Amino acid sequence: MKQLNWFIQALFFYLFTLVVAALPNSKTASIGKKTGIFLFNILHSRRKIAVDNIQQSLPFMKKHPSWTGEFETAEEIALATFINLGTSLVEVCRLYHGKGDNIIDSIEVKDAENFHIPRKRGNGVVLIGGHCGNWELMSLSFKKHINENVWAIARQQNNPYLNTIIEKMRIRYGNKVIYKENALKQTLGVIRKHGLVGMLIDQAVFEHNGILIEFLGRKAWANKAPAIIASKTGVSIVPTFLHRRADCHVLTFYPEYLMSGDRTEDGIMRDIQAMSRYLENFICAHPADWYWIHRRWKRAGELL
Numbered sequence: 001m002k003q004l005n006w007f008i009q010a011l012f013f014y015l016f017t018l019v020v021a022a023l024p025n026s027k028t029a030s031i032g033k034k035t036g037i038f039l040f041n042i043l044h045s046r047r048k049i050a051v052d053n054i055q056q057s058l059p060f061m062k063k064h065p066s067w068t069g070e071f072e073t074a075e076e077i078a079l080a081t082f083i084n085l086g087t088s089l090v091e092v093c094r095l096y097h098g099k100g101d102n103i104i105d106s107i108e109v110k111d112a113e114n115f116h117i118p119r120k121r122g123n124g125v126v127l128i129g130g131h132c133g134n135w136e137l138m139s140l141s142f143k144k145h146i147n148e149n150v151w152a153i154a155r156q157q158n159n160p161y162l163n164t165i166i167e168k169m170r171i172r173y174g175n176k177v178i179y180k181e182n183a184l185k186q187t188l189g190v191i192r193k194h195g196l197v198g199m200l201i202d203q204a205v206f207e208h209n210g211i212l213i214e215f216l217g218r219k220a221w222a223n224k225a226p227a228i229i230a231s232k233t234g235v236s237i238v239p240t241f242l243h244r245r246a247d248c249h250v251l252t253f254y255p256e257y258l259m260s261g262d263r264t265e266d267g268i269m270r271d272i273q274a275m276s277r278y279l280e281n282f283i284c285a286h287p288a289d290w291y292w293i294h295r296r297w298k299r300a301g302e303l304l
Helices: 001-022 026-042 045-061 074-096 101-105 111-118 135-142 142-146 159-171 180-192 226-233 266-284
Strands: 108-110 125-129 151-154 178-179 194-198 210-216 218-223 234-245 249-255
Touching: 001 074, 001 159, 026 045, 026 074, 045 074, 045 218, 045 266, 074 101, 074 135, 074 159, 101 135, 111 125, 111 151, 111 234, 111 249, 125 142, 125 226, 125 266, 135 142, 135 159, 135 234, 151 180, 178 180, 180 194, 180 226, 194 226, 210 266, 218 266, 226 266
Parallel strands: 108 249, 125 194, 125 234, 151 178, 151 194
Antiparallel strands: 210 218, 234 249
16 A cells, blocks of 8 residues: 555656656746745645744754844744745756756856865865755756766655655766765765765754754754764865855855864764864855754654
8 A cells, every 4th residue: 555655646746847847947036936835835844844944943043143134033044945845846856857956057157166175176065955945956057067966865755756756866967876874885985986965954864873063052963974074084174055046046055164173072062063064154154044943953852
């Protein structure tokens, strides 16, 4: 029965991709907005998580130097977040069917030298970021804008049929996927061959592979992997983010993060905390572009 349900879910999603891909480019934004509002209205539990996360983070964000004051309430940010997710979903559906080249072409790239400088040293590079803007689009755009393919670390979907669809989209422009179940070994292999790895570091992890940091004013578990990998291999760490603007997306490369060189638990904590500050800065500047609907602070004191 589970297999049948999975098949039906994947079938409906595939049919949705066909409908969206058949629409003219000019309809992408309006259909994306309507999709986001629809999801906001039906996904009650996820909406509740988003509003609660934002409410608890707002005091920190409003005091942050990057805060723009565009939004006043948690509900406003939550709705804008769902609209971003709906629009991203529509864009990804078009990309799946090869109809998204105009989306990739319109991306504005800022500070690409922050990537090219460490890349010219001949070592591998780990691009760290988060579930920000349209994060799937970000990795798909690298071939066009920096002439590189990336190995993207991702979680395998429980639904195998849906996973096949998503994987096909992720590798469409020459990228490859590393699934989290065996990620460390494969990641080290790619880096030793001077490859490019994309890693999203904003998800809650279990204590055995995480470290406790401050994130948006609250304790949160963060993945130790970027610090451990960098210490083992000397790979360059380049924070990279994509945010949505009214007329296009903006891809920004930040200066390479220089590791402290301290391999103790305290040293790893300081490095991961410093890397997470890039995420905080992004979220405070673009609060509607982050994935508020997941339980980022679970197992670290969150009540939900």
